[in-house]
Amino acid sequence: MRFFKNSSLAVFFVLGLQLHAQPRSDYWQQRADYDIRVSLDHKTHTFTGQQEITYTNNSPDTLEKVFYHLQFNAFQPGSNMDERSRDLPDPDRRVGSRIAGLSEKEIGEQKILWLKQDGKEANIEHWGTILKVTLPAPLAPGQTTKLALEFRGQVPQQIRRSGRNNSEGIHYSMAQWYPKLANYDRYGWNTTPYVGREFYGVWGNFDVRIDIDKAYTVAATGVLQNAEEMGRGYSTSKKNGAGTWHFRAENVHDFVWAADPKYIHTTHQVEGGPLMRFFYTEKKGDPAKNWEELPKYMERFFQLADSLVGPYPYPEFSFIQGGDGGMEYPMATLMMGRGKLKGMVGLAVHEAMHNWFYGMIATNENRYPWIDEGFTTFVENIIMQKLFPEEGVRASNPHYSNYLGYVQQYEAGKTEVLTTPSDHYLTNRAYGIASYSQGCLLLNNLLYIMGEEDFWKGFQNFFRKWAFHHPHPEDFIREMEKTSDLQLQWFLDLWIGTTQAIDLSIDSVYGDNNSTHIVIGRKGDIPMPATIGVVTPKGVELHHVPIDLMYGNSNQEGKHHPFWKWASRSYTLTLPVPFSDVSVVMVDPYFKTADIQRDNNRWKK
Structure with missing residues (x-):
């Protein structure tokens, strides 16, 4: 295993990868370091804040404008998220038409009061969940600028991912809560309006200070900087959280936090790995036994994910009861806290696994949701x-x-x-x-x-x-x-x-005392190499037939044969085995392909 035994080594690894030579000679990416101070009024569910971003333009382009995501504005009647949900034939049951029924005191809101670039006022335009900013001074390639703003908002009634008073009674699930700078890449600005789908962010450091009533315990992305001052399970201090919660996260692209006065906060140290934090509440008649069982499974998860994909480099990870199902964020997940143990472990595994793909690979999920979700699901299935x-x-x-x-x-x-x-x-x-x-x-x-x-x-x-x-x-x-x-x-x-599919088949098997002929068919439109399992009295023989599009043979155990022309619908494999010795022939015998018709994959004498 390649775990890091202390936070300094973890930070070294993060910075080492970040500062490593670019993966392609023509590659570049932007940088945004956040400094945020937010104050939440738990009586009115409103918040105010100040934010400064140190933004570096590493692109070859001069930027005359920038864009921000204001995702709480999606939780308003008539928003794109509301209209889209009511237009779909199978809307997410958690959303449906609920946004349309929100009152003024239940909607979400994010409003920018002013924005300055290096002290100079910028022109801003609110476009629903997107803020358009015309810079007073264009930002040339290689330049760094300071973008300061003041914002206010209202936490929406819990609808999707973020909000207040979720179905399990968690007071605040604060995801998508701050003005988030849109990413600029080789395709330009990512200005996709928020309708509850996927995310894409700019790499940077987050320094976040949160003011909230002292009755609340706060869980968040990053590492708490004033643990002794705040107590509440972050240290052995008897102090009760009266003060400002100060979190810092290095090299992440988003920041989540949650708060509840009844959070139970426990920890578990993965041997040689991250410190895991668990934040959950107890329900009358439900002693939260699954939360007590979860740490041993998640320790094994981190070990398996490390060996299958690569190391988790951050010093901590938090499993936080909140949200409306499960949702991934850097160094943390919001997840529902009730249900059967296996289901809860599966949810925790899936959301934590996202930290390798959503969290560290960080593709544009609006364009390629299948990379993050699909790759996460693939490894999750193996671990489960x-x-x-x-x-x-x-x-x-x-x-x-x-x-x-x-x-x-x-x-x-x-x-x-x-x-x-x-x-x-x-x-x-x-x-x-x-x-x-x-x-x-x-x-x-x-x-x-x-x-x-x-x-x-x-x-x-x-x-x-x-x-x-x-x-x-x-x-x-x-x-x-x-x-x-x-x-x-x-x-x-x-x-x-395309929507083409894979369908390989064993069309016929025939032969004589000296040889066996196997006719492999391609019924689907996606050509694929054929791995053939042949059962004889000696056992199972594996034979591999590549297709010409591969221009080579895979490095797999078994006998390799001449290539199959991709345009041909059939291939005859001839083996020096008496036909009488062959009892079963299968294509894809270990069930690896997404073959849509497996009934024709097997021939039996």
Whole structure:
């Protein structure tokens, strides 16, 4: 394991990756360091704050304007989020038409009172959940500027992710609460209005001070800087939180906090790893036993995630009861706190696993939700199989549930291409299947093509190279190609850019006393290499048939054969085995591909 035993080493690792040579010679990314002071009035659910961002323009472009996200404004009748939810045929049940029914005292609000660049007033325009700022002085490439502002707002009634008084009684789930600078990348400004989907942020440090009534315990992204002063489980101090909560987080791209007067705060140190914090409440008749069981599972989670993907570099991670289900943030997750143990562990594993992909790989989730959600789901499934072993098909394919969901959607004719922007899928289900299931299955298909050893080596190389940056799909597939020495762009293009499917088959098996001929068919439109399992009295033989688009053979155990032309619908594999010795033939015998029709994968004498 490669855990860090103290926070200074963790910070060293974070800074080391951040300052590492750029992963591509033409790559650049912006930098935004936040200093925020916010004061929340728990009687009126309103807040005021001041913010200063030190913003560095590392792009080759001169910037004449900047944009901010004001996401609390989504929780107002008539907002894009409200209209979109009521327009979808299958709206999120947590949202539905609830926003339309909010009163003035229940809506969310974020308003910028003024904004200055290096002390000079800037022109600002509120556009719903987006603030447009015309800079008084254009920002040239390589320049750094100070963007200071004052804001006020109102915490909405809990609808989606953030808000007050959620269904489990948590007072404040403060996600998407501050004016968040939009990211500028090679595609320009990311000014997607917030409708409750995905996120994309600028790398930076956050220094945040929170003023709230002393009755509240606060949980947040980062490390509390005044633990002795605040007490409340952050130290052995008897002090009760009377003062300003001061948190600092280094090299993150978002900041969440939550507050409740009844939070129980416990900790668990992962050996050689992060300090885990748990914030939860007890309900009458429910002694929160699952929260007491959770630490041992999550310690094992951090160990497994480290070995499968790479190290978690931050000194702490907080599991915080709050929100409306589960939602990931840097160094923390908001999650529901009731339910059965396995479900709660699964939720915690999924949301914590996001810190490797949403948190450190940090792709533009509006453009590529399938990278974060799909990659997270893929590793989550493997870890959950280790934490709660299942027998049968799930033992060999822990992604079986995602496979079934994808096949059902495909058979219904409702799959949508993965290149669809996250807010523009025609149904919520199509978004979920594409982002979670098809994103997950993309990796399992690559594992089938590349083989276990090269797949995991490439996956870890990708994480190591691109952590603390903003990669794109082609950056991922290049790392997999470099590791395997195979061409793989064809598969990425077909899987994310079309709704075509995989369907390999064993069409016939025949032979004589000297040989056996196996006719492999391609019924689906996505060409794939064929791994064939042949059962004889000697056991199971594995045979690998690459397709010509790969321009090479995978490094997998078994016998390798000449390539299959991708345009051909069939391939005949001839083996020097008497036909009488062959009892079973299977294509994809270990159930790795997302083959939509597995009934034709097996021939039995």
